[in-house]
Amino acid sequence: MSHLKTIEQRLLWLSHWMIHNANHLRPKEDGIKVGGHQASSASMVSIMTALYFHTLRPEDRVAVKPHASPIFHAIQYLMGNQTREKMEAFRGYGGVQSYPSRTKDIDDVDFSTGSVGLGVGITSFASIVQDYIAAKDWGGIPLGRMVALVGDAELDEGNVYEALQEGWKNDLRNTWWIIDYNRQSLDGVVHEGLFARIEKIFDAFGWDVVRVKYGALQRAAFKEPGGERLRAWIDTCPNQLYSALTFQGGAVWRKHLMDDLGDQGEVTALIDRRSDTELAALMENLGGNCVATMAEAFDAIDHDRPVCFLAYTIKGWGTPIAGHKDNHGGLMNKTQFAAWQQHMGVPEGQEWEPLATVKDAKALQTFLDQAPFFANGRRRYSDAVIPVPEIALSADREMSTQAGFGKILDDLSKGDSDLAARIVTTSPDVTGTTNLGPWVNRRKLFARAPRADLFKERQIPSTAKWEFTPDGQHIELGIAEMNLFLLLGAAGLSHSLFGKRLLPIGTVYDPFVARGLDALNYACYQDARFMIVGTPSGVTLAPEGGAHQSISSPLIGMSQDGLAAFEPAFVDELAVIMEWAFAYMQRDGEGDPDERTWLRDETGGSVYLRLTTNPIEQPVKRHDDAFVQGAIDGAYWLRKPGPNCEVVLAYQGAVAPEVVKAAGMIAEARRDVGVLAVTSADRLNAGWTAAQRARADGNKAARSHVETLFDPLPRDCRIVTAIDGHPATLAWLGAVKGHQTFSHGVEHFGQTGTIMDLYRHFRLDAASLAKTALA
Template identity: 70%
Template sequence: MIDDADATPAVRQLQVIDAKVLRAIEKKLLWLACWTVHNANHLRQKDEVKVGGHQASSASMVTIMTALYFAALRPQDRVAVKPHAAPVFHAMQYLMGNQSLENLQNFRGYGGAQSYPSRTKDVDDVDFSTGSVGLGVGITAFASMVQDYLHAKDWAAPPQEGRMIALVGDAELDEGNIYECLQEGWKHGLRNTWWIIDYNRQSLDGVVREGLYTRITDIFRAFGWQVEVLKYGVLQRAAFARPGGDRLRAWIDDCPNAVYSALIFQGGAAWRKRLMDDLGDQGDVSRLIDSYSDAALAQLMENLGGHCLETLAEAFAAVDHDQPVAFLAYTVKGWGTPLAGHKDNHAGLMTRAQMERFRDSMGIREGHEWDLCEGLEVPEADMRTALSRVPFFADGPRRYRADRVAVPAVAAPGDAVISTQAAFGKVLDALAKSDSALAERIVTTSPDVTVSTNLGPWVNRRGLFARQDIPDTFRDERVPSTQKWRFSAAGQHLELGIAEMNLFLLLAAAGLSHALFRERLIPVGTLYDPFVSRGLDALNYACYQDARFLLIGTPSGVSLASEGGAHQSIAAPLIGMSQDGLAAFEPAFADELAVILQWAFDYLQRDGEGDPDERTWLRDETGGSVYLRLSTRPVEQPGLEMTPARRQGIIDGAYWLRPPGPNCEAVIVYQGTVATEAVAAAGRVGPDRRDIAVLAVTSADRLNAGWQSAQRQRANGNRSARAHIETLLSGLSRDATLVTVIDGHPATLSWIGGVLGHRTVALGVEHFGQTGTVADLYHHFGIDHHAIVGALDQLSAGRPIALAPL
């Protein structure tokens, strides 16, 4: 442990804890983090798979997290912790009483503290989930933008402006989404954001390339960030001030990363030999090196800026503005442990023998490893008093709630022929005209496809958001345009560049505004449906945090026929079905869309228990996000009455567009815009097959989820449990056949045949599309009404189904 000055002005300025106590916390966090991982891997009963836990990656973050949480942070600040520093985070929360000993002892075990900090799985006060590297970094920038948005509105005052802080592994900076985020932040005038980079110069597989820090600092400065390089601790700076110190500093600056790491692992004698070989017999510098013992020399060379409380405290205290700051803190991976510096230490674990020596060096008695003050020189009463006065933790857990926003009735447009995408635009436009609380809380965003996803009317009425006004130059110059692109603090649309990862990170941040900032937002994001896949990691990340948003994927399928395969989606319905925390719908008609939107605006705000609804066996009271797959294909509207049963069926996932009769031989099951083909096929079958039913599926996702849940209920003894799809199909003869059809992957609906054991033919799109008309592509993929009729005829004749050639 570094034992520099007992109390410094910067430390005294930043916190109410005595410097000696602060260093005791640093020591305790290092011990607890390492012991937690050791306990999980060597002491606790486990199976044959390694548990892991990243002792070395945790050790490099200990001093940074001590200085940050116990000295610099305020309750309104929010932090995304480097995933591999989870043991330090849990240890810190354990000290503060926010994490249980049982959970710490069960780290990475069933029901225990999570491998990586999780808002939804951990009991301690996690601000942002991390785990998929890079995403926890980026969300802090978007959370800061959301905070700016909230503070610009004339609502009940959100909490005092806080800093959104990311603790960043240097290897995380290889992630491309970081740089997409930097550019978006620059465009939006990013504020109140700190990224603290743990520059230990090691990654999973080795040591980072020489000179990387200059590239990192250049990039941040190019985007308007202040950059603070924290390379030397107070011990090193003191040595540099002595005769010969300038030569020592030059040697440190020139030393390759791999060599520095290897010498740290080898220790004081190796340091002495290398330094004397390179700098010996040069008078002052030789005397400087000779003045240190081997142990003191090793301590000096490891006293980098990221392991010096005084250096970190001074740097954090010096920031007196709201501009974004990147702190590049030089650290040692495995600092303070037997693993320090070794290139294989990322996933390495201390052996039992190493841990015994480490425990002895920490002054920890066997059997007292979890005690608060074991091995410390600070009395327990003093430690508890000091911890109770830490500003960041003073208000307890900061999981806020916000009132739910009333949802008015949502009416469908009255057009006889309209696409679901156009209908969505008209619904939002109608909301924009209103003075409802819901309209006030909606914030829209899109990755440079605002107009082509039909957000234009909303934006024209509600405006684009920026903290300072930006005029619409074309309008001021009297150039005719259908779009009104005026930015102001009153605007309700956040304009993004073409980067789907940024879209989902912004939706994640805005979708947590009620929990982070006590203000409810209803985020609505639109993008081209095939490009959901481009941001899938960030979408999954947003759902894992339980962020709440409405996602509009449009245009979908092959219906944007002239754009070709690059703009046609195939797998998106399966993504909607498999993504946890996301209820996926694909309405065919405008009135279905209106019902779903009204339900979705309420569903986004629910926060109930997970008990399933015994009518559908869906866990609707928990709420979640919603994904709508919409189309640009204009469809004739059916003009059906919106009965309570039909409305409920739309929400539950399906309803009978054409109910089965007593002698029903076949059912056409469709989802989405191919409704036209299903209806046409039902009307064109031969005179001997008139009793054809048509099942309108609005959400294969919810149908499947309810069916899976009902099966689990029956397996657990509730023999009466029935899912909605089981109820719908219950009146059919087992000899009836199903033909499913979708403008997407056929597996989306093919499972329905397995519900009650009906023979099924699944039509859909499995391969990349091409240009042409909708009729061309529907024929090409065998999803037009001719293909459906052909499938029905072949089923009737008992012949094997011959699908359309591709």
């Protein structure tokens, strides 16, 4: 354990020096505080030392508490996986990130963190994904523990409890949540007795709860005469008082304890045997601040049930700001830090030396070299790209894009392609109503142990065949969109985390994309790869009213980084897009822009499909290159404009029939009318802005897809846009070439009625579009 104690002190120093350097020594262009959470890092240092250098194995994965990022980077620096240059630039441009990031840090980050609570929840879903892969006949993978280092204030986040419930339903195992129970947050001290209630929640969902309250010094003191009375005092001491006494130090500890416990007998003798410094060390020796105690607690777990460790800690432990109620965002000032540096024994000029102050550096380096967790080097895996078979679907009748999506998946489910075998679907209790039913009936639901469909056994007719099996390819979820996106995020990282590629597809009612938006953004920030299908969208669920009608989701699709958003009107477009999407989800190139579109398609990403339940008449079969490539790039001419075009009608999504009808209504009054079918305002806009940046940087030949499409248009041509969503989605088209633009869409909550009632209400019907075009 001596090596662990040495490492603990080195990590405490390196993390705090990095923060101090960024705030007080590094030149600044402005006077704004850089920050870095010294106190939140200090409370985690013993826990992370025991975990990384004693307990973890290469197959384990860890989500680090956001505010413990400095400790994580210090660990990687100590192991040679992080550079001094980036450490010196902490929270600066090109430096180590404020919070661990899979995509922006060079060290071995398993799960990005930042938005609190999400890094906690994703570990449970990663464990479910690990079990899903292990159940398949794809070659064995070593089962690791999915570990979350959790700030106690993160337990205020509701998504943590949603994840607990989902874990229980899916027989969760191999998951550890280690709670840094320092009882202080940004705005105050944790309420007394709160965790007693939280503990009951963990217990209800089948977790083992391990309280790690007392360190080795305290446990030894409790065995001395009078020790039980000291223990009882610690157990009943209010959180605020314990923090305040910690900050005030040994002399104040002594006075308070003597006032409360002094009896001129055993307890007095116990206290008197220790100097002020020793007494302070004893009282601050909580379990989470004792590396030996944490190692023992981890070693004691010999099963795969989920475990919650409640590790009692002192916020700011080992520093001059320990226990102060303002220490969450506070920093040691220069005077405090200089005194602390002397206390830590770090010579001036050796602040960045990883093993400064270590007496036997060779022995410690040998210990570090043998740490099991780091034995295999960087733990980023990969898997082969899965070939995508041709996906063709056309209809000679009316069909909705949602029905088309279900038909495409059903066709895939009937085959034996490698692609179909790697698809995993999930949905927050809307599997049937989002057209996943046929896929699930054929491919079944996943569970580690088989569960029969009782309705089938009793010969009760049903369209749904809910049979659970280890071979199943659908993971059932309750009504929690945050869980949906956390699961998609975990499954979308399976190639990197576990070396086996999955192609996750999630469906959700489109208006409720917003309910999981934080987790969607989090999954994209991780660079997870998945397909999310939002359906029904817009006002097409007209009888359901405004609560089930989406307005802003097209703008979400446009603005979300790492997500290519599409809204096809016809099922042949959908087939083309889905075939492209399965390949796009697997790309990981360097991302040089394609000069044909100026889209960074080589990097790949996730895909969002916005679909509807409104059946519309399908066009004749189309296979020409302009249509296929246009559907992928974001737009194509459904009706090419003539040389004297006066009006272009541009649409996205299921309002296509109204736009086509409007074009016919104005054909005699306006010359050479064009109809632009936009399948992805997101990709059109991204290519246009990228080409603008390229021209600003000197590449005068840069031309985006939408600019090429608009080249034939006369300067005085007018554009009328239509979308069953926010009109701003397409309003920018007028800026491409400076055309006057009038945008139709939905800006306010809807109401009940028929689809045509609402189209007329929001001026999306053919008559309203024609009126604008003729005005």
